[in-house]
Amino acid sequence: MTNRHHCDDKQRLVAYLYGETSDLERTAFDAHLAGCLACAEEVEQLRSVRVDLAAWQPPEADLRFRIVREPVTTSSRWSVPAWAPLALAAGLLLALAASVQVEYGNGAIIVRSGWVSAGSAQASATRTTAPTTPGASATRQTASTAMTEADVRAALASLESRLRAEMANARPASAPLSAPTAASIDRVALVKQVEGLIEASERRQQRELAFRLAQAMQDVDTQRRSDMVRIENGLGQVEGLTSQEVARQSRLINYLMRTSQEK
Amino acid sequence: MPRTDEELVALSIGGDVDSFNQLVLRWERPIFALAYRVIGREEEARDVVQETFLRAFRGIGNFRGQAKFSSWVYRIALNLCRDWIRRERRAPILPTPEGVDVIELAAEQGPVESIEDLVARNDMSKVVADLMTRLPEEQRTAIVLKEYHGMTFQEIADLQGVPLSTVKTRLYQGLNVLRRHLQQQGKYDPATTKVS
Numbered sequence: 001m002t003n004r005h006h007c008d009d010k011q012r013l014v015a016y017l018y019g020e021t022s023d024l025e026r027t028a029f030d031a032h033l034a035g036c037l038a039c040a041e042e043v044e045q046l047r048s049v050r051v052d053l054a055a056w057q058p059p060e061a062d063l064r065f066r067i068v069r070e071p072v073t074t075s076s077r078w079s080v081p082a083w084a085p086l087a088l089a090a091g092l093l094l095a096l097a098a099s100v101q102v103e104y105g106n107g108a109i110i111v112r113s114g115w116v117s118a119g120s121a122q123a124s125a126t127r128t129t130a131p132t133t134p135g136a137s138a139t140r141q142t143a144s145t146a147m148t149e150a151d152v153r154a155a156l157a158s159l160e161s162r163l164r165a166e167m168a169n170a171r172p173a174s175a176p177l178s179a180p181t182a183a184s185i186d187r188v189a190l191v192k193q194v195e196g197l198i199e200a201s202e203r204r205q206q207r208e209l210a211f212r213l214a215q216a217m218q219d220v221d222t223q224r225r226s227d228m229v230r231i232e233n234g235l236g237q238v239e240g241l242t243s244q245e246v247a248r249q250s251r252l253i254n255y256l257m258r259t260s261q262e263k
Numbered sequence: 264m265p266r267t268d269e270e271l272v273a274l275s276i277g278g279d280v281d282s283f284n285q286l287v288l289r290w291e292r293p294i295f296a297l298a299y300r301v302i303g304r305e306e307e308a309r310d311v312v313q314e315t316f317l318r319a320f321r322g323i324g325n326f327r328g329q330a331k332f333s334s335w336v337y338r339i340a341l342n343l344c345r346d347w348i349r350r351e352r353r354a355p356i357l358p359t360p361e362g363v364d365v366i367e368l369a370a371e372q373g374p375v376e377s378i379e380d381l382v383a384r385n386d387m388s389k390v391v392a393d394l395m396t397r398l399p400e401e402q403r404t405a406i407v408l409k410e411y412h413g414m415t416f417q418e419i420a421d422l423q424g425v426p427l428s429t430v431k432t433r434l435y436q437g438l439n440v441l442r443r444h445l446q447q448q449g450k451y452d453p454a455t456t457k458v459s
Contacts, residue, residue: 011431014438018409020416049442052450053410055387056395058299058308063291065313067320069280 006032007039017046268332275323283323287316290333293412294340300407301344302351303396311347315340330421337412338422341404348400394441402437405430 006012006029015021016029033040166187266274266285274282291312298308298315319326319336326335395403401423408414408422419430 010435011428014431014435015416017438018416018434045442045446046438049438049445050410052387052445053391053406053441056300056391057388058296059305061295061299061305061309063295063309063312065287065291065316066284067280067287067316 007036013039013043013046017043017050269328272323272326272328272332275320276326283320286319286332290336291316293333294336296411297337297407298340298344300395300411301341301400301404302347303392307347311340311343314343334418334422337408341422344404345400391441394444397444398437398440402433402440405433406437409434 012021012025012029016026019026021029033043169187266282268286268289271282271286275286294315295308295312298311299305302308302311315336318339326332395406398406404423405419408419409416414422416427416430416434420427423430425433
């Protein structure tokens with residue numbers, strides 16, 4: 001092992017620097033350093049670099065990172081089946097088809113929900129686009145009600161004033177803490193009435209949905225039976241044709257055999 | 264008597280979150296120090312720590328003890344640091360190709376604050392931090408693992424996925440660049456071989 005070999009072997013130098021050598025290697029390298037000023041200088045400076053590196057300390061970080069177990073959520077008593085969203089969508093479609101009327105004419109559009117009777121239509125009619133000209137004859141072609149325009153206007157005015165009163169009562173900042181007033185009692189009754197109507201609507205929609213589903217299943221079953229009959233008939237026809245063809249070929253073969261024997 | 268990492272890992276695999284948090288408490292500072300020194304930014308290093316332990320927590324079920332827990336989280340952290348460095352190409356810490364002379368590269372960037380001025384402010388830590396950012400990521404990581412985490416050449420080779428000889432080469436090249444840079448700044452006097 002020559003001195004030159006030690007000078008070029010930087011991996012051995014690094015191992016010596018970090019003390020990851022065998023005793024034999026360390027002794028050999030010590031001997032080399034004793035006679036090689038360049039390597040001794042390099043090792044000394046690298047040791048100094050290591051001392052300087054020790055000065056580099058990371059900042060005192062406030063880590064506080066912990067894994068937190070999420071609170072166990074109690075499972076709902078009502079499990080939602082997979083078909084629930086579809087059923088809900090179907091129910092909504094049925095409800096829309098069966099219960100909502102949309103009327104339009106002369107720039108006015110009226111959306112009316114079906115669970116309000118025609119007689120109380122003025123309470124639920126919502127004008128989304130009003131005629132722009134006051135006093136213009138906004139005649140509407142409605143088949144479901146015989147109300148005149150004057151009646152509608154009166155009903156709308158009544159509804160507007162009622163809504164304003166409700167909104168004024170609903171403002172929390174201006175709502176004084178007082179005994180229940182006639183307006184609040186009226187509001188409670190109205191809410192109960194609306195809830196009752198919603199419940200009735202939901203029940204009707206559920207019945208309608210069940211009916212539609214039963215009807216659809218019946219239709220599918222009928223169609224399936226019809227298809228089976230058609231398939232059976234088709235198979236029978238194919239079978240019949242095949243038998244006829246086999247018989248025809250048998251006759252042809254027999255004829256050919258007889259003819260050949262006669263010759 | 265505190266539990267060993269292996270015991271805490273076994274409890275964590277069994278669903279004991281508190282045991283895993285003890286592992287976090289034990290290793291979060293070394294991981295933070297590693298990430299900070301490799302990527303050079305405190306906030307990002309903190310993010311690396313969080314992500315490292317989150318991944319470790321999610322993957323603890325697959326940890327079979329074929330390596331030490333610390334080696335496992337070190338590997339996760341280093342991978343995250345590497346990903347971060349790749350994303351942050353515009354950051355001052357640029358992975359320089361190993362053949363490039365970073366001293367000349369730095370000299371071309373114009374005058375820098377002299378070493379005396381920095382030392383005069385008694386801030387060798389900043390000097391080293393600044394010099395370390397000039398090293399290629401592989402050399403910097405090898406030096407960090409060796410100098411600050413006391414790993415053996417073999418452990419570094421396993422973590423970096425390179426042969427033992429490559430680790431030694433990276434260490435030598437990195438240390439040599441630092442030495443030359445400090446020498447150029449007047450830290451060492453090559454004429455007398457004395458260390459200032």
